[in-house]
Amino acid sequence: MSEKFIPLNNFPHFGRDAMVKRSGEFLEFMKSRRTVREYSGNEVPLSVIKNAITAAALAPNGANLQPWHFVIVKNPDIKKLIREGAEKEEREFYNGKAPEEWINTLQPLGTDEHKPFLEKAPYLIVIFEERFRLDANGDKHKNYYTKESVGIATGFLITALHHAGLATLTHTPSPMDFLNKILKRPQNEKPYLILVTGYPAENCEVPAISKKEFDQIATIF
Numbered sequence: 001m002s003e004k005f006i007p008l009n010n011f012p013h014f015g016r017d018a019m020v021k022r023s024g025e026f027l028e029f030m031k032s033r034r035t036v037r038e039y040s041g042n043e044v045p046l047s048v049i050k051n052a053i054t055a056a057a058l059a060p061n062g063a064n065l066q067p068w069h070f071v072i073v074k075n076p077d078i079k080k081l082i083r084e085g086a087e088k089e090e091r092e093f094y095n096g097k098a099p100e101e102w103i104n105t106l107q108p109l110g111t112d113e114h115k116p117f118l119e120k121a122p123y124l125i126v127i128f129e130e131r132f133r134l135d136a137n138g139d140k141h142k143n144y145y146t147k148e149s150v151g152i153a154t155g156f157l158i159t160a161l162h163h164a165g166l167a168t169l170t171h172t173p174s175p176m177d178f179l180n181k182i183l184k185r186p187q188n189e190k191p192y193l194i195l196v197t198g199y200p201a202e203n204c205e206v207p208a209i210s211k212k213e214f215d216q217i218a219t220i221f
């Protein structure tokens with residue numbers, strides 16, 4: 001096999017001071033990201049969603065196999081089906097399936113089985129993890145580090161949408177196989193999460209929670 005390499009082009013080179021300044025500015029910007037559960041129905045340009053997904057798909061991933069598929073849902077009828085499917089699972093989760101410790105841990109977030117945002121938000125981006133590839137003959141081929149790859153891409157996506165001024169919610173009803181059926185995705189793809197996307201509702205409230213301090217989450221040698 002012949003490897004082909006090209007020069008690293010377009011890599012940004014900032015001076016030391018600019019780098020320090022930019023990193024601080026980015027940190028402040030990211031502090032303004034919050035997970036949002038109350039959405040306005042205001043329209044969002046599809047091109048913004050497409051650009052954000054295209055940015056997400058630039059994420060590093062296992063062997064560059066890009067083991068993901070993004071379904072953009074804007075159709076109200078499909079959003080309704082997704083809400084019905086998710087609320088069915090969530091009713092079970094909140095009414096006996098979830099261990100008490102889990103329910104108690106979720107308490108500060110104020111979540112319950114009602115998921116109106118699945119219909120209210122202008123877009124649901126349903127992210128699928130391609131567990132393995134199927135070739136034209138239907139033979140299976142391995143993908144690598146699929147969970148890690150899709151997780152990194154999802155982080156890029158959330159960041160790209162925040163950069164564009166859109167709020168998101170990572171929503172994971174469990175199990176999520178109803179999404180394959182509604183969205184007609186093949187069985188080699190596993191739903192990873194639903195990224196609810198739109199503008200926060202007016203007077204939107206978020207839980208009063210805090211983040212761990214740097215020293216609690218990092219160690220320097």
Ligand code: IYR
Nearest residue numbers: 090106111112171172173174
């Ligand atoms: N999927 C449920 C429960 C839930 C679980 C976790 I972990 C959260 O961080 C938030 C919610 C729900 O969406 O309500």
